[in-house]
Amino acid sequence: MIKIHDLKKVFENKKKGSVSYKEALKGISFVCKPGEIFGLLGPNGAGKTTALRCISTLIKPTSGNISVNGFDVLKDERKVRSIIGFLTSDMKLDGFFTPDYMMDYFGRLNKMTPEAIAERKEILIKELHMEEFRYKKIDKLSTGMKQKTSIAISLIHDPDIIIFDEPTNGLDVITAKNVTDFLKKYAKEGKTVLISTHIMSVAEQICDKIGIIIEGLIKELGTLEEIVKSNNTDNLEDVFFRYLEAQDV
Amino acid sequence: MFRDSYIILKKELKRLFTDKRTVFFMVGLPLIMLPLLYTVMGKISQSRSADIRSYHGTVFIAPEMQKESPIYEEFISIIDEQMNVTINEIPEAYIPTAKDLITEKDAQLLITFPDNMDVAYEGIKPFDVHIYYNAASDYSSYFYRRTHEAIGSLADTLITLRLESLDIPTEILTPVTANRTISYEEINLAKKGSEVGKAFGVLLPFIIILYLFVSSMQVGIDTVSGEKERGTLAILLVNQVDRASIIIGKLGAVVCAAFASAISSVIGLMIAGKFFLKDLFRSSAEMSDFILSANQIFQLGILLIPVAILLVSLVLICATYARNSKEAAGLVMPLYMVVLIVSIGTSSMGETVPSWMYFAPFINTVVGLKSIFIKASSWGNVLIAAASSLIFAALLIYFMIKMFKSEKILFRI
Ligand SMILES: Nc1ncnc2c1ncn2[C@@H]1O[C@H](COP(=O)(O)OP(=O)(O)OP(=O)(O)O)[C@@H](O)[C@H]1O
Ligand SMILES: [Mg+2]
Numbered sequence: 001m002i003k004i005h006d007l008k009k010v011f012e013n014k015k016k017g018s019v020s021y022k023e024a025l026k027g028i029s030f031v032c033k034p035g036e037i038f039g040l041l042g043p044n045g046a047g048k049t050t051a052l053r054c055i056s057t058l059i060k061p062t063s064g065n066i067s068v069n070g071f072d073v074l075k076d077e078r079k080v081r082s083i084i085g086f087l088t089s090d091m092k093l094d095g096f097f098t099p100d101y102m103m104d105y106f107g108r109l110n111k112m113t114p115e116a117i118a119e120r121k122e123i124l125i126k127e128l129h130m131e132e133f134r135y136k137k138i139d140k141l142s143t144g145m146k147q148k149t150s151i152a153i154s155l156i157h158d159p160d161i162i163i164f165d166e167p168t169n170g171l172d173v174i175t176a177k178n179v180t181d182f183l184k185k186y187a188k189e190g191k192t193v194l195i196s197t198h199i200m201s202v203a204e205q206i207c208d209k210i211g212i213i214i215e216g217l218i219k220e221l222g223t224l225e226e227i228v229k230s231n232n233t234d235n236l237e238d239v240f241f242r243y244l245e246a247q248d249v
Numbered sequence: 250m251f252r253d254s255y256i257i258l259k260k261e262l263k264r265l266f267t268d269k270r271t272v273f274f275m276v277g278l279p280l281i282m283l284p285l286l287y288t289v290m291g292k293i294s295q296s297r298s299a300d301i302r303s304y305h306g307t308v309f310i311a312p313e314m315q316k317e318s319p320i321y322e323e324f325i326s327i328i329d330e331q332m333n334v335t336i337n338e339i340p341e342a343y344i345p346t347a348k349d350l351i352t353e354k355d356a357q358l359l360i361t362f363p364d365n366m367d368v369a370y371e372g373i374k375p376f377d378v379h380i381y382y383n384a385a386s387d388y389s390s391y392f393y394r395r396t397h398e399a400i401g402s403l404a405d406t407l408i409t410l411r412l413e414s415l416d417i418p419t420e421i422l423t424p425v426t427a428n429r430t431i432s433y434e435e436i437n438l439a440k441k442g443s444e445v446g447k448a449f450g451v452l453l454p455f456i457i458i459l460y461l462f463v464s465s466m467q468v469g470i471d472t473v474s475g476e477k478e479r480g481t482l483a484i485l486l487v488n489q490v491d492r493a494s495i496i497i498g499k500l501g502a503v504v505c506a507a508f509a510s511a512i513s514s515v516i517g518l519m520i521a522g523k524f525f526l527k528d529l530f531r532s533s534a535e536m537s538d539f540i541l542s543a544n545q546i547f548q549l550g551i552l553l554i555p556v557a558i559l560l561v562s563l564v565l566i567c568a569t570y571a572r573n574s575k576e577a578a579g580l581v582m583p584l585y586m587v588v589l590i591v592s593i594g595t596s597s598m599g600e601t602v603p604s605w606m607y608f609a610p611f612i613n614t615v616v617g618l619k620s621i622f623i624k625a626s627s628w629g630n631v632l633i634a635a636a637s638s639l640i641f642a643a644l645l646i647y648f649m650i651k652m653f654k655s656e657k658i659l660f661r662i
Contacts (some may be wrong), residue, residue: 154484
């Protein structure tokens, strides 16, 4: 369970003496429950990655509260990190090693026993169809293979909370389906899944709850039907564009 | 916490030491570089001096002499015997042209005798011979030196003649001599090997620190700024690893790499020593004389490990602050210069060490290294040096941990 209350994040940019401020998140609140997939949907620069980074303790909120399974991200940083699996596209893997080695490595850093690592590794490799490239150098893998490896590594310790930033970016339909099926399965098992995306079809197809975020503010929050109904249309795209057009004026 | 550091250290070492290129640059290159450098330098200087000695030069002598002057004939015969030159006797009017030729390096020497030479000699008055040469030419300088020596021999001959004509024994001129009746090996009382150690005392601390720094720069910048740049560091940060563990693990790996490189450079220097020592010392000094005792090797370790940690921390703190490898290299470069200048300055210093140097961090390590190589080290100073390196390293590591916790530094765009 992730609870976010009035989260604000201001970035400070120092350039040649002058300081400018960028308010990336202007106070967002939402709750992400176990067993459901929550999707943050928004255009480029809306603040999706910033929000997910705050939840995963990589950066600190300027104000507001975030609790993950009851642990505060500021007070229990390490505890929070131990129960989340976090993935963003700007986190890359050292190309020198193999997926198999990297899973071992992060398993050990997550204080797992060698037996637990071996067992978990086999499960992930099977679920993500990584058999044929598990012993290849990551440098030599395709984008999709790398993404699967990143996913496997972020979930090696079988976290209760899964936070993925644009998990299907750059993937072909088959690989993307593999990943989304995988996420659905995990949600069904009772895990809390939070993803961000700028692709409406992804949000429509896999998210149980959607939050539309634009310019650091959540404009709509609810299930797909709720959002669509309250806006008197029959698809998400219309809602989305309505907000974007309102923005331009 | 140390368990995580160990896991990270192992992974970093695996990455470093299974990469053939890195291993070659860190270990292989210093091992072959120094012997190669010294061999080439030795060969060049050898062939150069051989070339100078075999060069056939042109010498002008003015003014044209009456053949009957005995002094002149004696001088010519000495020159002829000792130098590989063609002697051209020229009239006084030709002197400016001869000078021009020497300036242009077309001739090497002009020797002018005073007119009244024989009269002066008879009247027991000293006379002055002028030797003109070109200091910018190696050949001319060489003939100049040899001519100086020839004048010396001429003087000796003339004195002997004078004394003989007066029936005085020539020994009257040398009431005392030094070390004529004893061998060099007998008079040199230096500890066996300490002479070689003295030469190494200047070279080795410098070489060791140079290689420690250069390889920590190569490896250290990549493991932190490089990872930051490539985005591979962030993934470690979202795991439950402590920031301090990451730093200690990476620091340990870089220290190992720096050490491997420094040690192979020392071995390289030892190999080189086998070739160039002979030219450096006139005595029978041998590489094999330069053996450190177990105690000294222990002291070496006590000095080197802390200073390696200090140098690596310096590099890593720059690498942590920088946005990318290029910026990191820019930040480390000035530090590198300072470290080099300080270590050259300190290691080529005289024998008396001002006492503040034992307390100045880093400088005291160079002083300590040198004292070990000349076999004059003291435990007190070695321990002070080690402690000061460790204290400074700890401070740097503390700041690095702070930086690792700051999103402003880790997520700068
Ligand atoms: N470290 C930072 N320093 C300064 N500004 C930042 C920083 N990180 C993000 N921003 C700014 O915050 C805003 C939100 O960025 P964010 O990366 O969260 O957007 P996003 O919704 O993930 O977009 P995208 O779909 O392009 O990934 C942007 O205007 C960005 O320029
Ligand atoms: Mg983003």
